[in-house]
Structures are given as C-alpha cells and as structure tokens.
Amino acid sequence: MDTASWRALAEQMSTGLALVDGELRVTWINPALAEWLDAGPRSAVGQPLQLLLQEPDWLAQAGRALREAEVVQWRGVILRTVRGREWTADVALQPVDGGLLLEVHVLAQPVGGASPLSATLRGFAHEMKNPLAGLRGAAQLLQRRVGDGDLEALAGLVIAEADRLASLANRLLHHGGAPRLGPVNIHEQLEWLCGLLQAEPEPPQLRHDYDPSVPDVKGDAERLQQVLLNLARNAIEAGARTLTLRTRVEHGLRMGDRVLRMALRVDVIDDGPGVPAALRDTLFEPLVSGRADGTGLGLALAREMAREHGGELRFASRPGETVFSLYLPLERAHE
Structure with a gap:
C-alpha cells in the first residue's frame, strides 16, 4: 500500500496514529489521536512530541527508539493533554523511514469528561470507524471492476455514505465540536x-x-x-x-x-x-x-x-x- 492510501485508511481508524520526524516533531496525525490530545490535526503538525504528550520521559524514550531502531512500548500510562485532561492508554513508538510511528490505544475516558450519553455515542463512533474504512475500500474495488453503470452508481453511493458516516464519527469524537451552522x-x-x-x-x-x-x-x-x-x-x-x-x-x-x-x-x-x-x-x-x-x-x-x-x-x-x-x-x- 502506498503512503497516500495508507494515510487515507488511517484517517478513518479509531486507533490514534501519528508520524514523527528525526527531530521528534509531528509531521502527520490522524483525527482520532488529535481528538484525544485536544489538538487540531493541522495545529499539531510541527509540534514537538513531548509538548503534545506532556511527559518528560517521552523525549528520552523516543530518542532511544530512533537511535537503536527498536520498538518502545508503554502499558497503562497516563496521557496528559494540552488542556490538562488525562487518559489511560497503551502507547507504542515504532521506527519507520527515519522517523517514528506513534500508536495510541486509549483504555479509559478522562475523569470529569463527557456525559453518559455523549460517552456512549463517542464509544459507538470509535467502534464504527474501522468497519467503515473496510466498507469504503470494498466499495471502491467494486466500483472499479463493475461494467454496469447502475452498479457503479450504487457503489459510489456506498462510498459517499461511508465518507459521511466517517465524518460524523470524527465530529462526534471531537471535544466540544459544535454544529457547523x-x-x-x-x-x-x-x-x-x-x-x-x-x-x-x-x-x-x-x-x-x-x-x-x-x-x-x-x-x-x-x-x-x-x-x-x-x-x-x-x-x-x-x-x-x-x-x-x-x-x-x-x-x-x-x-x-x-x-x-x-x-x-x-x-x-x-x-x-x-x-x-x-x-x-x-x-x-x-x-x-x-x-x-x-x-x-x-x-x-x-x-x-x-x-x-x-x-x-x-x-x-x-x-x-x-x-x-x-x-x-x-x-x-x-x-
């Protein structure tokens, strides 16, 4: 899978992902991780890794992962966001193309976070994003292979609906995301x-x-x-x-x-x-x-x-x- 296709798939995933360069600055971040860290995807790019993760030990561990080309993992760590909220998560740093791939699996909602209703909906949104990515990919393959115009249009409808639901999930997952009126x-x-x-x-x-x-x-x-x-x-x-x-x-x-x-x-x-x-x-x-x-x-x-x-x-x-x-x-x- 080429880089563009991988990033398009990663944009739809509920797993938090980011790419970090050799100077430990974020070069790309997916919506799931940006949402957890209370950072916009665009504003996060160019930020030092330790600034986003708010942990003094991250810099040393990330540097070791780069120097020794080895995977570094943490289990059940506390992530402190730029707004001071805390999440419990499993985290991994994996060397890739002269930089690092950051992978974050959030295990628990923050204390004093969303209401029970919003928490339920946010959990649902996380769960539906990965199947939506698979659904969209399958519909794209069908659209390329079918010769019937009506079937191609139906496959396009599936793709459009998968994109709409993925957009909805991203906006449900965005803290304080107000309607765009x-x-x-x-x-x-x-x-x-x-x-x-x-x-x-x-x-x-x-x-x-x-x-x-x-x-x-x-x-x-x-x-x-x-x-x-x-x-x-x-x-x-x-x-x-x-x-x-x-x-x-x-x-x-x-x-x-x-x-x-x-x-x-x-x-x-x-x-x-x-x-x-x-x-x-x-x-x-x-x-x-x-x-x-x-x-x-x-x-x-x-x-x-x-x-x-x-x-x-x-x-x-x-x-x-x-x-x-x-x-x-x-x-x-x-x-």
Whole structure:
C-alpha cells in the first residue's frame, strides 16, 4: 500500500496514529489521536512530541527508539493533554523511514469528561470507524471492476455514505465540536433521504406533505441528514411500510422554559405497530431498543443532534400511526 492510501485508511481508524520526524516533531496525525490530545490535526503538525504528550520521559524514550531502531512500548500510562485532561492508554513508538510511528490505544475516558450519553455515542463512533474504512475500500474495488453503470452508481453511493458516516464519527469524537451552522433547505434534505431509501432492496412507500413556504433553517446539513435518516430507519426497522414526510411552520411553540416565536416542524410519520408502552418513557435514552438486535443509539443520537441545534425531538404513537417530530427554531436562521 502506498503512503497516500495508507494515510487515507488511517484517517478513518479509531486507533490514534501519528508520524514523527528525526527531530521528534509531528509531521502527520490522524483525527482520532488529535481528538484525544485536544489538538487540531493541522495545529499539531510541527509540534514537538513531548509538548503534545506532556511527559518528560517521552523525549528520552523516543530518542532511544530512533537511535537503536527498536520498538518502545508503554502499558497503562497516563496521557496528559494540552488542556490538562488525562487518559489511560497503551502507547507504542515504532521506527519507520527515519522517523517514528506513534500508536495510541486509549483504555479509559478522562475523569470529569463527557456525559453518559455523549460517552456512549463517542464509544459507538470509535467502534464504527474501522468497519467503515473496510466498507469504503470494498466499495471502491467494486466500483472499479463493475461494467454496469447502475452498479457503479450504487457503489459510489456506498462510498459517499461511508465518507459521511466517517465524518460524523470524527465530529462526534471531537471535544466540544459544535454544529457547523449555515442555511439549510429542509426539503432538499428530505429529497436526499427519499433517494437513499429508494435504493433499499425493499424500499418503503414514500409520501410527501410539504409546506412550500417553509424558509431555510440555520443548521448543520450533515447532522440534520443524520437525524432524518435515523428517524426513517427506526420506522422501517420497526415494521413500517409507508412513510409520510411532512413540513410545517409553528408559532409560539413552548420548548422547556422557552417559547419560540417561529419553529420548523418536520414530521416522519409511519404506519408501523407503534412504540411499545414499556419503552415510551425511555425511548430516547441510549441502549434502549424495542428490537433484540437493536443498538438503542439511533434515537438517542437524533435527539442529541436536535438539541445541538436548539431544537427538540418528540413523538406520538398509536398502532398504525407513529409520528416523530423534529422541531428547529427558525428565528436563528435570520439572526
């Protein structure tokens, strides 16, 4: 594998990786390690290794690895980041091309770190990155070998979705990573969702009930796509055969202790069996699922992303009709 291909694969891995030159300065770092060290991938390049790792013993050990061309390993060490947080990790330094390859396997979350929900989602994001890299590579091989234009397009769809999920994972793993807000046409996002669902082996019947007067919302397009996809997937996996996508504008909406002057409501309506009564109070909590093979992360993730946008996710359910409603403030789009 050439250097460019190796780095492209390493960018998707959950293992922390960095390359260090003969002067023990970082020449490249993958997003996973940059996130753990509270450093941006670009700002970390050129930094001395001991500055990032905040350990006096690193310099001597790394120098020995370079001089003697041997692997140096630490087990269960404490990594102190540039912001003073601490992680427990296994670390290895391996000589490569006149420099060192740094490999970091984080073993524990920092004390006083993320909330239980965020910690669950971050753990999920770590776990999904390596399979995504393999999925993307397989789809690329298929795209090169198939002669059928439709199959090539489907392989391209797999690659695009793998890239989108990898980007989502990186942003979930980034400490304090805020949504990248900009004008979003919600109907374009819903049409994207329809295109994705229609590529399913057994696509649901799709209906539209759009309010054409709905203005753009201020949001992160990728994260809103993920919310909509999670709601649709949840409905289909629960047994729905028909989905209705509806948009409306609401006025004077109460959300907690706030009253929104104007809000966008996006409804995903399905004809499935409904939410079981035993799950209704905890449906948006992580690891809560009505299916034996469910992860219980889809709705938890969707609600967290809705709240990142100053919005909320609600539902109403009875057999034959379940409505999940995404509410987003519209006044923010015009600030």
